[in-house]
Amino acid sequence: MKIFALIENISNEYGGPANSLPNMLEAIRSELSIESLVYSISSSKDERNEFIERFSIPWIRCQKIGFDKIKYSHELNYKLSIDLNNDDLLFSNNLWNYPAFLAAQLSRKKDIPHIISIRGSLYPWSLGQSNIIKKIAWNFFQKKSLQQASLIHVTCSDEYKAVRDLGITSPIAIVPHGINxxxxxxxxxxxxxxxxxxxxxxxxxxxxxxxxxxxxxxxxxxxxxxxxxxxxxxxxxxxxxxxxxxxxxxxxxxxxxxxxxxxxxxxxxxxxxxxxxxxxxxxxxxxxxxxxxxxxxxxxxxxxxxxxxxxxxxxxxxxxxxxxxxxxxxxxxxxxxxxxxxxxxxxxxxxxxxxxxxxxxxxxYSWSAQAIKFGQALDFVLTKKPAPDVVFLYKEKPANHIL
Missing domain, CATH: 3.40.50.2000 (Glycogen Phosphorylase B;)
Structure with a gap:
């Protein structure tokens, strides 16, 4: 099994995800012996990520076409469709745009597990930014994608609550990030x-x-x-x-x-x-x-x-x-x-x-400890048996919320 990690951008300038995602993938490789690849949308082949370089993680940069907000890439669709095998796992790390849509679509098409890391995108403050675009995306594909996800990854209990308040009932694993x-x-x-x-x-x-x-x-x-x-x-x-x-x-x-x-x-x-x-x-x-x-x-x-x-x-x-x-x-x-x-x-x-x-x-906050927790989350995805050291919160009666 390989983890195919999708993210809209992972250059050094992207902030937290440019640090946390490659560090988590490297810790998973070290602790669990699971290899990974990173796919991102790129405007330039000169983009760099110091952690991907440090850990020698395969990084496939796919060219963007059209509007920046949408992050559409025919190249991403083409490469993933060829590279994905039935025993692989999709791990998407953004919402609202084409990589998030494509991950959900390929997960259904190829019948492979899909974990979504929402990365703060569903907090009320975040939902209030670019509100119209997010409402369109929510109704077009995003709510369905979250509801059909094999697992949703959040980093804290407040983020868990933000997901539940939107009526999403998919399984959730709370696994914080680590620090080097x-x-x-x-x-x-x-x-x-x-x-x-x-x-x-x-x-x-x-x-x-x-x-x-x-x-x-x-x-x-x-x-x-x-x-x-x-x-x-x-x-x-x-x-x-x-x-x-x-x-x-x-x-x-x-x-x-x-x-x-x-x-x-x-x-x-x-x-x-x-x-x-x-x-x-x-x-x-x-x-x-x-x-x-x-x-x-x-x-x-x-x-x-x-x-x-x-x-x-x-x-x-x-x-x-x-x-x-x-x-x-x-x-x-x-x-x-x-x-x-x-x-x-x-x-x-x-x-x-x-x-x-x-x-x-x-x-x-060691990365090793978080990777072990994430490994238990992977076990849940593959076996449907939750492990005691990971907080799994799912299938409660959701709160009413209209986006």
């Missing part, structure tokens, strides 16, 4: 990292690292920042990630208008050594996001020993219970208060948070 803890140990010294990145040694740095998108709460953070700089002029906000919404120009304008050019820096998308340096250079991490099904970047920051400020829109309540940051309801006032408390914190309690952050990831 060892990748974030032995980081460069702070002063060396700051020098490598060309930053000011006299500043203290707060890190925002994610897609530059409204969903991530970046608008709110930027609105607050000039006021915070007045109180904390020695601090600088580092903004790291791919820009899909023309934020970079807006940030430059904000910096000039508020005379905070030296208190806010955009560094673009960083990987490898540069990513490690920006983590090493920073005092703590902030992601005031509206919603995340997991938030891989949060786990990476914690593994690096950065206390984290994030919201109840993420499944990271352990940040509060393990004293490794601030876990808050999303509001301008709460984000401002949390930032000011962290920026004012003395060294000893700050160091305790840092140590707690590392221990949380080391003890609870």
């Amino acid at each position: 803890y060892d990748d974030y140990q032995n980081l460069p010294k702070k002063s060396n990292a700051i020098e490598y990145l060309g930053l000011n040694q006299n500043k203290k740095y707060i890190l925002f690292m994610s897609r530059l998108h409204k969903k991530k709460g970046l608008d709110l953070l930027l609105e607050l920042w000039p006021e915070l700089v007045d109180k904390f002029p020695d601090w600088c906000l580092l903004i790291v990630g791919p820009d899909y919404s023309n934020y970079t120009d807006s940030i430059s304008k904000l910096a000039i208008e508020n005379d905070i050019v030296h208190n806010i820096k955009t560094l673009g998308m960083l990987t490898g050594d540069k990513k490690k340096c920006v983590l090493a250079a920073s005092e703590f991490f902030v992601l005031p996001t509206y919603t995340e099904n997991f938030g891989v970047v949060i786990g990476e920051a914690l593994a690096a020993g950065l206390p984290v400020i994030t919201t109840t829109g993420t499944p990271w309540s352990e940040i509060g219970s393990h004293n490794c940051g601030k876990y808050i309801n999303l509001s301008k006032e709460n984000v401002s208060q949390a930032l000011q408390e962290m920026m004012s914190m003395e060294e000893k309690p700050f160091n305790i948070m840092s140590d707690n952050a590392k221990l949380l990831i080391k003890n609870n």
Whole structure:
């Protein structure tokens, strides 16, 4: 058996799935001896993924035709139709567009299992974005695909509830993502990292690292920042990630208008050594996001020993219970208060948070453990016998919901 993983995009700039999917596939290969292939839609043959390259996972990039939102690819249909065998398994990692439609169609046509990882796509906030397109897709194929799936993969109980609230009764496995803890140990010294990145040694740095998108709460953070700089002029906000919404120009304008050019820096998308340096250079991490099904970047920051400020829109309540940051309801006032408390914190309690952050990831979020859980999910798909160590929640009476 091979796992055929479908995803609309898996280049480095794509965010969490570009990290979590290849790491999960590699852990499955290591723990379960199951090989996999990744199929994605590509606009360029030059796209790269550092984890696919590291693990030598076969990656088939298929050319897109037509509108970007639809992600249609005749090449994807052709190659999958030829490559899939009856003993293989389809593992799709997006909703609403052609790869999601094709996976469901081929699963029925070839009578092979289909696991769908929804990756936060069914939270109410996410459903509210591009609402008309999603309503059309829901009625055309998406609801049927989910309802006929062999298994739906979610990463937390809130995501499970989001699926059930839409009336979907397919089996669900809750399996979190993992974090490569060892990748974030032995980081460069702070002063060396700051020098490598060309930053000011006299500043203290707060890190925002994610897609530059409204969903991530970046608008709110930027609105607050000039006021915070007045109180904390020695601090600088580092903004790291791919820009899909023309934020970079807006940030430059904000910096000039508020005379905070030296208190806010955009560094673009960083990987490898540069990513490690920006983590090493920073005092703590902030992601005031509206919603995340997991938030891989949060786990990476914690593994690096950065206390984290994030919201109840993420499944990271352990940040509060393990004293490794601030876990808050999303509001301008709460984000401002949390930032000011962290920026004012003395060294000893700050160091305790840092140590707690590392221990949380080391003890609870290995990829090996998640791969074993996912393997039990595969057993369920193939044998219909759920395993005790995976949370399977299915066939309850669904709540009423109209999309």
